[in-house]
Amino acid sequence: MTAKRFNRAVFLDRDGCISPDRFGYVSEPSSYELYPYTGQALRLLRSLGYLLILVTNQSGIARGYFGIPDLNRVHARLRKLLSAERVKLDGLYFSPYFAAGSVAPYNVEHEDRKPGLGMFYKARRAHRIDPGRSWMIGDRETDIAFGKKAGLTTILLLSGNGAKEMLDGWRNWPQQPDYIAENLLTAAKLIELTQR
Numbered sequence: 392m393t394a395k396r397f398n399r400a401v402f403l404d405r406d407g408c409i410s411p412d413r414f415g416y417v418s419e420p421s422s423y424e425l426y427p428y429t430g431q432a433l434r435l436l437r438s439l440g441y442l443l444i445l446v447t448n449q450s451g452i453a454r455g456y457f458g459i460p461d462l463n464r465v466h467a468r469l470r471k472l473l474s475a476e477r478v479k480l481d482g483l484y485f486s487p488y489f490a491a492g493s494v495a496p497y498n499v500e501h502e503d504r505k506p507g508l509g510m511f512y513k514a515r516r517a518h519r520i521d522p523g524r525s526w527m528i529g530d531r532e533t534d535i536a537f538g539k540k541a542g543l544t545t546i547l548l549l550s551g552n553g554a555k556e557m558l559d560g561w562r563n564w565p566q567q568p569d570y571i572a573e574n575l576l577t578a579a580k581l582i583e584l585t586q587r
Contacts (some may be wrong), residue, residue: 398421398522399515400481401436401582402543404529405447408575409433409552410469412530420459420468428576430476435579439586441526442481442518446510446569448533449485453492462487481518484510506536528578532564539566544579550574 398502406412409429433443466483473479481511486509488501503509514520527538530551538545547553547561547568561567572578 395493397519397524398442399440399444399524400444400512400518400520400545401525402444402446402514402527402538402541403421404531404534404551405469406444407530407553408528408534409445412551414528416451416454416456417465418461419449420464423456423465423468425469425472425476428574430478432574432576432579433473433476433478434575435583437478439583441582442520443478444482444518445458445484445515446503446505446514446521446537447481447483447485449487450489450492450504452487453489453494455492455494459487482514484513486510505533506540508537508541511537511541515522526582528572528575530556532561535568536566544569546570546572546578547577548572548574 393557403409408421410425429487436443449462452459452462462485486501486503487497488499488504490498490500492498501509502508522542525543526546527534528546528548530553535545535547545568549571570581572581
């Protein structure tokens with residue numbers, strides 16, 4: 392009987408990582424776009440043998456700014472834009488929860504909200520992921536904390552909110568990133584270098 396293989400994955404934040412975070416809470420598909428380098432970066436990661444897993448906090452749902460159908464339409468556009476770049480995600484997980492929100496049942500503390508590990512556990516079960524050979528890329532402290540708690544190697548991006556969060560005192564974070572990169576493409580190239 393052969394042992395089942397565990398997969399390597401790159402977990403990715405959405406806003407500030409694969410797409411700009413300049414619109415605040417995106418509820419209209421027409422206002423969602425990717426960074427110009429996102430397709431190249433994700434194709435490189437795929438060529439290295441990594442699954443691509445998106446994990447995104449979407450507290451706008453709990454706050455009442457938009458609903459899950461709106462988010463689904465935004466994510467349909469995301470997938471269409473990625474398809475035009477010849478990239479497909481292996482998993483897309485979102486957390487609608489925010490304890491200080493106003494919309495039940497999402498206005499609660501929940502393990503799905505990063506840095507909680509709910510989305511990681513779902514992805515690990517669905518895709519048989521080996522955390523020790525996998526990565527988390529994001530632009531916020533919560534992304535780094537999520538990655539560290541999950542046993543992933545972490546990269547903090549300076550795109551999105553990363554540069555601001557660093558200036559606000561990243562050295563005081565309970566968990567430090569393993570690496571810091573300018574953007575998703577430089578992060579993908581950094582991962583490629585570690586494979587040599």
